[in-house]
Amino acid sequence: SPNFRYRESELGIMSARVLSLFAMMGSARAVVSTIGQVRQVSFEAYDQMGEALDADSRDVTVTNDGDCFVYTSESIHGNANLSIDDWRIWKTCGVFEGQTLTHTLVSNPAQPANVDYYFAQASGDASAACFYETKGSKDVILATGGTFQKLSNNVVGASRAYAHCDISKTGDVVVFEQKDINGTYRIYRRPTEGGPAVIIGPKTEKAGWPRTSSDGDRTVFMSEQKIYDQTLTTRSSGSSWDEAWVHEHSTGDTAQITSLAGKMCNRTYVYELLVADFGADNLTEQGLTDPSKLGNAGSTCQFYAAKGVIGGAGTIDLGDNGASISGDGRFVVFGTNYDVATIRGTYEAKSAVSARNAFIFDSSLGLTWQITAEGVAGSAEYAKQIEAFCCPAAPSSKKRGACSRKNEMRGLCCWQRPCGHPMVAQQISTDGKSIVLWGDGFPSANRTNYDYDVFHYHIPTSVMTGVTTTMNKDWKESYADISARGDVVAWTSAYDFAKKESIKQTNQIFASKLALGCSLNSEALNYLPSPDVETCCEFEAQAQSMVGDTCHEVRLKFHGQADEMLASIPFGRGVGFCSRYADAVRDDVACSLAIPSGHIDVTTESCASWGAGGIEVDVRFRSSDHAEAWSAQLIAQIKDPSSRIWSGYITKTMRAHASQESASGGGLADSPVTYTAKSCAPDCGGGCKPATTPQRASRSLLFSALPACPPGCQPK
Known part of the structure; x- marks a missing residue:
């Protein structure tokens, strides 16, 4: 399949270095497997009687060297002065073999009552962090050297802040989103040592999801665009979508790096396709008398994208999960089901883009690649994959023999509409060579719908490696992050890889230390006879x-x-x-x-x-x-x-x-x-x-x- 080779099918080869187990789920048997050295990062809390408390952890950020992890947690790590009911920001180091385990509170020890902290981002050495304060002032907090600043205090006349911020790996620059005096979300940038926060990307549209390069010079963010076109929607507010932009501080320039305009789902056009396929009279008989009867037509657009009739479904833009940027600002990675790839390999067939896929933009060579793949649009093989992946867990009303004629015309039956998630969100490593992403691996037969697993993609060799496989939609791994060299990945987990049991109600952070190396030349500095991820050889x-x-x-x-x-x-x-x-x-x-x-x-x-x-x-x-x-x-x-x-x-x-x-x-x-x-x-x-x-x-x-x-x- 295009641009990558899945490793999850090689379980026999990997058995010597994976953790595997079999757990009964009714009559089904689930296989859990991982690669690398998997360790638990966050831990449950217990009362004085030794009873487990409901203490969750989530949203992890990995430091440059992969030895420390900054995350949100309800845990108190034995500190009797803290409340189990509050979400705070912790740093945990030393989870891997040969290291010393430590837990350090990053957020304010004097955390106000009924205030929670979320969505932490940290500098490369975790000496500085930013995070979002819910309830209370709903502000973005900058934590450096034991001091805690509310960033909105430096934005004159601004309203409350929102959830997303980022801090450069050097720790010198923080970027964040916040409402301006007109109530529009904008992106602000300021030095962590102080000084005014300035708006970047001087546009009037709503902006969000800032992520900055290692030195803070380049910042990628999403900016909302709008169009009033009744062929797309009859809503008075029109249609909106989010494009990716990059701001370069050293030049003061801002550039749009995606172009989704004109590629969104067009319900008028897909209704015309339905008329051509089924005839106007047959559609009318099922109550499908005009395009408005298709709602927003999103599912029908997915159906026709899977068939290869339209290039992409055009229903998922970049606004909900944002993008990430490499340390040097060269690469920007994002997810969408718009068909935005500008090139593919000579021996790679054109993939469907019906669900959210991962794309990477190369600002050095002006290329956009699709790095996940669904299958060859319109092929018989892809149609079989959709049915095999989507129908087992589909509602009975959408299965063969029960799916109505009206639903079949709209492409809503389980064997028609792609149901999976090749990716949900991603992060790129600082060195720009690796990407971690999470999704359910659609349409692989070795994956389960809505069971989000963690994947590692190596950019120089175009190889995708499955890091986790749990085969149960209640055992999701999500919100993954990656170290600077790409050799450590961490995630929020609904499965306990240590105790081998579900922790759906008390998610925790786990991490895997991957052996990245070259097996092809024993003289290479990174020579490994059997690496988890085969990389290019490195020489002095x-x-x-x-x-x-x-x-x-x-x-x-x-x-x-x-x-x-x-x-x-x-x-x-x-x-x-x-x-x-x-x-x-x-x-x-x-x-x-x-x-x-x-x-x-x-x-x-x-x-x-x-x-x-x-x-x-x-x-x-x-x-x-x-x-x-x-x-x-x-x-x-x-x-x-x-x-x-x-x-x-x-x-x-x-x-x-x-x-x-x-x-x-x-x-x-x-x-x-x-x-x-x-x-x-x-x-x-x-x-x-x-x-x-x-x-x-x-x-x-x-x-x-x-x-x-x-x-x-x-x-x-």
Whole structure:
């Protein structure tokens, strides 16, 4: 399926390193499994008689190193001065093997009566945190060094704050949402050390869900858009949806990075589809006399999206769960059932977008990828998956033999309308290489509808790994977060992985420490013979090869519209696009061959013509000992659609043989890869000499000045 490979089907292979058990649920047997070192983070509270108290925990944030967790809890951790009835913010450290367990109160010990704290976000070392105060003043609180500030005190004339805030990993910047003097929710930014809070993204629409980069320079947020179109709704308030925007503090610019307008569910159009499918008279006979009889038509739009008649259902925007942003601000991850992907892998079939799926926007290359998948829209296989996943737990009135003709016409029967949740919400790691998301894995046969599990997605290799599997909708894992390197994930759990029992009424925080590593090269710094998540090999200083007499060069061609990619890069950062693309190719090739990237030089001599002639680069191996072998390995991988090169972040979009692409249903066919062996010494011309280290052209599609020396050369 597109962009990922599920690991949950490999239970036999994983059995040596997973926790598994079988629990009877009526006549059904549920399999619980995990990967990594799973530990409990929050704990139940007990009275003086040893009786368990109703103390829940939820909404966890993981620190940079993954050793500490900040979360909301009713627990008192033995502090008799605290009330079990209040929600407060705790930090727990040392839950993994070889560590010392500690619990530290983050929120105010003098918490007012009948005031609760929720939705904490913490800096990378948890020295600063922000959270939401319910009841009371309903404010956002900033906690630093034992002091507690109400942020709205710094916003003149503002009304009450709302729930969402974020703090930079450096701890220097806090962003939060709050009503302005006109009663409209806006995004504010201020230094944690003090100073005025300023509105970012000067727009009049409602804004929410701020999330900021490591240094607080880039902040992603949602902003409401409205349209008055009676083909969509007859409500006087019109239709509204939330788009994603990014504000860059250093430039003062704000850029919209999604475009949902015109893609929302259109009930007038889907009614026309119903007329074409069933006839106007038959619809009238069932009381479906006009589009208004479809309500908002959301379910019918999902039905037609699953059939592949419309690109996406267009009913779930970005406003309810927001987005997350990588530490450097390059990647933004979000969920929607609008069809917003701009590219996919050559061997990846087009996925349906009927339910909420995860997408990632790359501000460096101007690409948007769909990283979860439902199935091939309109295919017989996907139709079978929908029925197998949705019908067992569906109401009897929606099952075969009982679903009414009217419901069947509207696409509401259990075998028609997708019911699952490929993802509900997500977080991206600070290093921008990993994503944690939670959902029910729809439409996988190894998952259960409404049983939310935790998944880990590795961006450089496009691999999805199931971290938890509980197979019971009452044993959900949700509200997950991830460490800076992506090796620790934590979540709110309705299942106790230690006691192996349900804690539906007293949720707690659990975490898994994942073994991320490379098994393909024993000389790699991160070598592991059997990692939980296979990653790219890492080498010390990425040492570069000495140049031999002969270099071996492979020319690669790629799908993608360079001019459209360039136009999607925000903040005028198009200059250097070709070099960034070359870097991405270099990293993918190095990852697929498990060698240091310093052995590879990727040149973009045709960069200026990419807009018209297509994207192509030359991959040159610069080792006198291994260049020929590496070239042969790369070509062999290109010929094998199941090889690692075809799961690389950008190399999965390479053009392939016409016969291969036709069989896969991929993109446009093109000539096969070309390979040459030639002298390593380039023709540098006057004033330049062969470079002693790899040199890349810095030309961009903005036709910036050519480098002073040709690729592979440097000034004398």
